[in-house]
Amino acid sequence: CNFVSGVCLEARFAHPNSNWGFVWSGPIGFPGVAMGSDYYWGGEDLTTYTGRFDFQSQVSDHHNLSVGVFFQQHDLRYDEWENIGRRDVRTIRQLFTASPWDGALYIQDRIEYDFLTLKLGARFDYGKATGIFFANPVDPTNSTNALDVCDDPMAWQDIRVTEWVPDPDDPGNGAMGTQREATLSADPSWTLEDCTGETRRQAARIASSDDFSESRARVQFSPRIGVSFPVTESASLFFNFGRYAQNPILINNYRNTGIGTPREGTIDGPTVVSSASALHTPPLLGNPHLLIETATTYEVGYSQEIDDTWALQAVVFLKDQSGLTGLARVGAADCFVRCPRQDVHAVFDPGVTYGSSTPTYTILTNQDFATTRGLELQLRRRLQDHWGMQVNYGYSSCRTNAASPEREFEAVNLESDPTIRDEIHCEIDQPHKFTGVWTVAFREDTPAGAGWLRHSNLSFVFKAASGLPYTPTLTFQGVGAAEQFERYSGRAPATWQLDMQLRKDFTWRNVRYGFFVDVWNLTDRKNCIQVFETSGSCVRGGEDGDRRQPSYPLGDWAPSTWFDRPQFMGQRRTITAGIRIVF
Secondary structure, eight states, X not given: OOEETTEEOTTOOOOTTOXXXXXXXXXXXXXXXXXXXXXXXXXXXXXXXXXXXXXEEEXXXXXXXXXXXXXXXXXXXXXXXXXXXXXXXXXXXXXXXXXXXXXXXXEEXXXXXXXXXXXXXXXXXXXXXXOEEESSTXXXXXXXXXXHHHHSGGGSOSEEXXXXXXXXXXXXXXXXXXXXXXXXXXXXXXXXXXXXXXXXXXXXXXXXXXXXEEOOOEEEEEEEEEEEEEEETTEEEEEEEEEEEEOOOTHHHHTTSOTTSTTTTSTTSSOOOXXXXXXXXXXXXXXXXXXXXXXXXXXXEEEEEETTTEEEEEEEEEEEEEEEEEEEEEOOTTOSSSOSOTTEEOOOOTTOTTSSSSOOEEXXXXXXXXXXXXXXXXXXXXXXXXXXXXXXXXXXXXXXXXOOHHHHHIIIIISOOOOOOSOEEOTTOOSEEEEEEEEEEESSOOOTTOGGGTTEEEEEEEEEEOXXXXXXXXXXXXXXXXXXXXXXXXXXXXXXXXXXXXXXXXXXXXXXEEEEEEEESTTOOOOBSSOOTTTSOSSSOOOOHHHHOXXXXXXXXXXXXXXXXXXXXXXXXXXXXXXXXXX
């Protein structure tokens, strides 16, 4: 809820730059007490129904068969108000209701022989987002406009059009109203030369009849293969291949589409023009036609046991993700009939069906990809002679063509970052990761004179990793290609941390007690998990002014605490202790 001093204001917002109470000391005419408010009110109401059946049987000495089915349906209602104003209050409403569903069927056969272990499987996914939306998400006119109707009026007779009729009692947010079905026919006398004014407006209504369609079904077949065969009695090679499916997140199907409201399937449904936008940016539209996102993985590995105590494993892997949800830009200020930018879909609509002859918006489509390659090494010693250890090292490289949809929309449309033209580092790309665990444990058997060690263990965990990528800026604003480096070309400092776990159990009068101490970041290492874009450090630098969207520029008046960012630091030393009692 949108709280101010403990009171929920619902969709009533105050000056967004004032998020705490203070006395305004500005020019005459503005004195008094000011109080800011939150940016959001509302949210989602989601009910999920799930059913599944799994069956497994050892059908023969060499075959273990598994089959199963899965089904789920969501009843979703999303109603959220957001204040997007910088120096004033400008609200937009996100409202949709839907009942998407999906199901899956899988089968797997595990085949085992002395010389080979083979796993063969497959999964079939089928689902639907539901809802009526643009038949062609990157062309709202579906390649037919008012001029097509005027050019061949006889082909446009008895056309059924669904239209939204506003409710006069609607407070202005467009959530009320009704739908009506109209049967329209083009006047046989219409010609291209006369397709102006009222004639063009009526022709545009008729042309909109094929603009919308029911959301398409999502279908995906995913085969999987696993092979393992021994090289020696203590060593083996293995290979795994698999294709995996993932449905797009729910909000990406429905945002700004009008689905589940009286506007659904009408020219007033999709929010192609957002008059409330303080930044005059094209709105971000969801897309119920989004397909299943897929990932194809390959893995080759070698494992070796040494003296029944040590084990070594090495794995090389490749993961290709395709059809990821990404941003498609429709129209642009420099586009009319033809557009020189290949990443922009130009649309010309002389009938101005969607508020402009060159409608401009950003929509989600399955156009992004990501590729991850790497290797993993593991050396472990099983717990023997009271001690054990495990060391893991991983090297990987993740490349993609864009950030996640919301982050990419924010970067390009709100922060003026250049459109990406080449592969970049993924937001979560960390080339090096290392984990080491060393454990000392005692049960009943303890060294002579050290009975106090019975039922105790001590572990140290050391973790180290490369820093996450960020986009370095050359100025406080960081706007455009001239004021910043390539997206995610910088890298934050590496991080490392040492943790400790201590356990001691004992029994007294038939009651078992356990004492434990957990220490995270034993050395109180200051790790940077986020950095200033101007310096690449988390302890010094200038905050990116354009991303902060300030009302007033920084100056000599700014105190040092203005630049303090405790959230840029990772977890400091934390100690947790307790006692466990078992009766």
